[in-house]
Structures are given as C-alpha cells and as structure tokens.
Amino acid sequence: MSVKIRLQRHGSKKRPFYFIVVANSAAPRDGKFIEKLGTYNPLTVPATVRVNRERSLYWLQKGAQPTNTCRRILSFKGVLYLKHLMRGVALGLFDEKAAMDKFEKWNGEHEELVAKREETHRKHKQEKRHAANEESVRLVEEKQAAKVASAAATEETAEVEEGGEAPAAEEAPAE
Secondary structure (H helix, E strand, O other), X not given: OOEEEEEEEEOOOOOOEEEEEXXXXXXXXOOOOOEEEEEEEOOOXXXXXXXOHHHHHHHHHOOOEEOHHHHHHHXXXXXXXXXXXXXXXXXXXXXXXXXXXXXXXXXXXXXXXXXXXXXXXXXXXXXXXXXXXXXXXXXXXXHHHHHHHHHHHHHHHXXXXXXXXXXXXXXXXXX
C-alpha cells in the first residue's frame, strides 16, 4: 500500500478549501483517508496553512510521499527541514537538542519573514485603497465642475435665444 500526503478539496464552487490528509494512493481524491494533518486556505492573502508538525514528520519518516503542492506546504511550515535535522540526529552528526535549537532559530527567522510579508501586503492594499479613494474624489469633483459648466453654457444659450446677441463680448463705450 503506497501512502501519500495530499490535498482533499472542500468548499463550494470557486471557493476552495483543502484538508491536508494522509491517504492510500489508490483512494479517490475526496474519499477515504487515514489521517487529517491540517488545513490549507488559498483564498486568504497570504494563504492560511495549519499543519500538525509532529504527525506530518511521523508520516514522512514512515515513508509517506507528499504531492508537489503538499511538499511546498510542508517545506514552508518547516516539516521537511525538521525531517532533514532528524536524519542528521539518526546518523549521529549532532544531538537532538542541537537539532531543535537549529529548528527554533530557523522558525523564528521564518516567522519574522512571514510577518514582514503580511505587513507589506497590508500597506500595499491600504495605499491602493487610498489611491482609489483619491481617484474617486477627483472624478466626483470633475463631474461637479462639468455640471456647473454645462449649466452656465445652458444659461448663455438661453440668453442668446432671448436677447439675440451673445453677452460674452462687452463693447467699449463709444466716444
């Protein structure tokens, strides 16, 4: 029996939401699975990922093969790095405490990077909204100015029709 770590689609049409599951490779995509490892929501910015690291590491060490998307998700969450470190512990390159220290250091740097990305996205979105608001205010002002100008033009044409002459050019007094 070949075991895969893969995504199981949930959610409605055009609103995907995924469970990260361990399943038999012969089982249907949304069918029977062995264990649920976490969730993945691609609609949020940045995408929301929740993964049980311990169980994911357990299944990877047992030989479960992640799909390409799951491999990226597990790599992003540090599970593959943790597997790499545990392999070093098994080979006797360093002890488990040193491995966990390395992982904690990486995880702290990674969390800072993710927080910085979120902040950059939030600022960009806010600037975009601000620019859109300024543009809408400018368009409203232009429309109002155009209404005033068209109302003045309408009054001039009404005066021309009534008086017969355009009052635009004032004549100098005759001497």
